[in-house]
Amino acid sequence: MSQHIWPFTGTRIQTLFGIEYPIIQAGMVWVSGAKLAAAVSNAGGLGLIGAGSMKPDLLADHIRTAQSLTDKPFGVNIPLLRGDAEELVQVVLDHKVPVVFTSAGSPKRFTPTFHDHGVKVVHVVPSVTLAKKVEAAGCDAVVAEGFEAGGHNGVDMITTMALIPQVADAVQIPVLAAGGIADGRQIAAAIMLGADGVQIGTRFAATVESSAHDNYKQAVVNASDRDTVFHLKQIGPARMFRNTWTERIAAAEQRGASVEELRELLGTKRERLGIFEGDLDEGQVEAGQGSGLIRDIPHASELLHRLVDETHAAIRHGKVSS
Amino acid sequence: MSQHIWPFTGTRIQTLFGIEYPIIQAGMVWVSGAKLAAAVSNAGGLGLIGAGSMKPDLLADHIRTAQSLTDKPFGVNIPLLRGDAEELVQVVLDHKVPVVFTSAGSPKRFTPTFHDHGVKVVHVVPSVTLAKKVEAAGCDAVVAEGFEAGGHNGVDMITTMALIPQVADAVQIPVLAAGGIADGRQIAAAIMLGADGVQIGTRFAATVESSAHDNYKQAVVNASDRDTVFHLKQIGPARMFRNTWTERIAAAEQRGASVEELRELLGTKRERLGIFEGDLDEGQVEAGQGSGLIRDIPHASELLHRLVDETHAAIRHGKVSS
Numbered sequence: 283m284s285q286h287i288w289p290f291t292g293t294r295i296q297t298l299f300g301i302e303y304p305i306i307q308a309g310m311v312w313v314s315g316a317k318l319a320a321a322v323s324n325a326g327g328l329g330l331i332g333a334g335s336m337k338p339d340l341l342a343d344h345i346r347t348a349q350s351l352t353d354k355p356f357g358v359n360i361p362l363l364r365g366d367a368e369e370l371v372q373v374v375l376d377h378k379v380p381v382v383f384t385s386a387g388s389p390k391r392f393t394p395t396f397h398d399h400g401v402k403v404v405h406v407v408p409s410v411t412l413a414k415k416v417e418a419a420g421c422d423a424v425v426a427e428g429f430e431a432g433g434h435n436g437v438d439m440i441t442t443m444a445l446i447p448q449v450a451d452a453v454q455i456p457v458l459a460a461g462g463i464a465d466g467r468q469i470a471a472a473i474m475l476g477a478d479g480v481q482i483g484t485r486f487a488a489t490v491e492s493s494a495h496d497n498y499k500q501a502v503v504n505a506s507d508r509d510t511v512f513h514l515k516q517i518g519p520a521r522m523f524r525n526t527w528t529e530r531i532a533a534a535e536q537r538g539a540s541v542e543e544l545r546e547l548l549g550t551k552r553e554r555l556g557i558f559e560g561d562l563d564e565g566q567v568e569a570g571q572g573s574g575l576i577r578d579i580p581h582a583s584e585l586l587h588r589l590v591d592e593t594h595a596a597i598r599h600g601k602v603s604s
Numbered sequence: 605m606s607q608h609i610w611p612f613t614g615t616r617i618q619t620l621f622g623i624e625y626p627i628i629q630a631g632m633v634w635v636s637g638a639k640l641a642a643a644v645s646n647a648g649g650l651g652l653i654g655a656g657s658m659k660p661d662l663l664a665d666h667i668r669t670a671q672s673l674t675d676k677p678f679g680v681n682i683p684l685l686r687g688d689a690e691e692l693v694q695v696v697l698d699h700k701v702p703v704v705f706t707s708a709g710s711p712k713r714f715t716p717t718f719h720d721h722g723v724k725v726v727h728v729v730p731s732v733t734l735a736k737k738v739e740a741a742g743c744d745a746v747v748a749e750g751f752e753a754g755g756h757n758g759v760d761m762i763t764t765m766a767l768i769p770q771v772a773d774a775v776q777i778p779v780l781a782a783g784g785i786a787d788g789r790q791i792a793a794a795i796m797l798g799a800d801g802v803q804i805g806t807r808f809a810a811t812v813e814s815s816a817h818d819n820y821k822q823a824v825v826n827a828s829d830r831d832t833v834f835h836l837k838q839i840g841p842a843r844m845f846r847n848t849w850t851e852r853i854a855a856a857e858q859r860g861a862s863v864e865e866l867r868e869l870l871g872t873k874r875e876r877l878g879i880f881e882g883d884l885d886e887g888q889v890e891a892g893q894g895s896g897l898i899r900d901i902p903h904a905s906e907l908l909h910r911l912v913d914e915t916h917a918a919i920r921h922g923k924v925s926s
Contacts (some may be wrong), residue, residue, distance in 0.1 A: 538860025
């Protein structure tokens with residue numbers, strides 16, 4: 283057992299995944315490969331390999347590498363809008379990955395298949411309506427992700443503070459809070475809101491084990507509360523750092539540009555360019571509003587234990603009357 | 605003393621205002637007159653008269669009425685963009701109102717004058733940068749209001765979950781969290797985030813003592829998490845319920861309408877029409893994303909005590925390990 287003490291008694295997420303802390307490292311394109319996922323799982327959380335930027339063969343490599351780096355459970359995140367989603371699912375099944383997080387598609391599509399193979403399934407949603415569909419689809423848990431989250435996001439723009447208690451009231455399955463969470467004060471807040479645990483993205487993207495470019499990690503460390511923007515609502519809403527490219531997008535959206543013009547401006551491989559190649563001017567540098575709280579680039583294990591200690595401090599900080 | 609026990613030991617806001625609970629009822633146009641403010645203050649919170657929809661004479665009437673209804677402290681909210689802001693300030697000084705909340709303008713403008721008269725001053729901001737300016741201006745506290753808040757809002761679209769800890773780290777003065785807060789779970793969350801207290805709007809707008817139209821109150825009760833929209837970013841960003849009029853605004857913004865066209869579509873007295881006259885189709889029906897949590901129209905005193913009890917329950921809910 284770790285000396286880093288989780289201060290809450292609810293254990294539905296710990297029991298569901300067989301982990302020590304109900305803290306999930308989000309699957310992030312170009313960021314979360316085997317190294318990061320295994321480091322988080324070894325430290326007592328649940329690491330997710332982000333299949334969104336991987337072909338099936340590369341995903342298989344990362345899964346095998348992660349299995350060589352940890353005996354603890356880890357998972358894979360699969361965006362269901364991928365044309366080869368079925369192949370990615372097969373890779374997960376072939377390698378007996380115990381947990382899958384799905385997003386951007388119907389939770390009904392693969393959940394029965396996963397359950398037939400004993401795989402736990404969690405689906406990510408931005409609203410109460412979709413959370414109920416996730417429960418109806420038989421998923422084991424739901425991630426309710428707020429508007430402040432980095433990367434791809436919902437069109438309803440519902441924030442974490444408003445969304446979590448409404449989802450907690452609407453479903454019986456465990457709820458993971460996501461969106462803007464970068465420190466333990468926010469983890470404690472998420473639990474107060476009715477969540478059973480949290481999914482954290484950007485904070486884990488700025489760690490040693492993250493495969494994001496150093497320019498990306500430094501940009502997160504340097505960011506203020508006002509540096510992320512939300513664009514592309516018409517063709518795929520996403521939150522990212524404001525830069526030369528997003529200013530062109532903003533101007534186009536401002537003048538009522540067509541979907542075709544926006545697709546043209548988006549082009550291809552923007553996420554790879556911004557996150558993996560480190561082009562902070564022309565890339566899609568995805569990050570959440572919690573970036574303003576991030577001031578260092580620690581090892582993932584050190585970060586996870588710090589998050590647990592901060593959560594403990596938030597609840598014990600002399601603020602709760604005895 | 606009330607039997608409704610506040611579960612936290614931090615008391616900066618209670619001490620600052622001389623109140624029992626660090627729960628502020630936001631000043632809201634067409635909603636918070638003498639009746640609501642006095643009811644909240646009598647119950648142990650701090651009620652605010654919303655001067656935004658009042659001429660100086662009417663504000664004076666409401667202040668005198670509130671003074672006749674309660675011996676407890678109450679305040680006035682003054683939007684500094686009002687052309688007659690100076691007259692409104694004079695009315696507050698003449699009637700020895702102990703607390704003023706200012707917004708939509710520079711916190712430097714009247715703070716010295718208020719302090720010369722022993723009036724406590726709090727300013728509302730949507731970002732860390734502006735929170736620092738509020739502290740530098742000598743204000744006694746700051747309200748950090750997130751993107752999910754109803755009514756007028758900032759252009760930076762920073763959410764409560766992301767904003768509060770960043771503001772708490774940036775200033776030494778007490779911080780009030782606002783935006784999307786409608787129940788005690790969210791109040792407990794706000795304290796975890798580092799706030800000293802909360803300012804709550806829409807939840808208090810749906811009370812018996814609110815002067816909003818019954819149609820407005822019922823619309824809040826009927827609302828889901830997806831029913832508010834954020835528009836008019838170019839001429840005055842605001843969150844309100846989606847309706848026939850906001851769909852016209854959305855279409856205009858979508859096609860890149862000019863500021864002039866938007867002003868034309870906005871017209872005048874939209875807030876009065878929606879909130880006070882109850883025209884849910886053509887009015888600006890301002891409400892926050894917390895509306896989805898609101899299911900009844902209680903008396904303000906019952907609501908305040910329920911919020912305190914819910915906050916206590918959230919922190920004690922068997923969730924905190926001992």
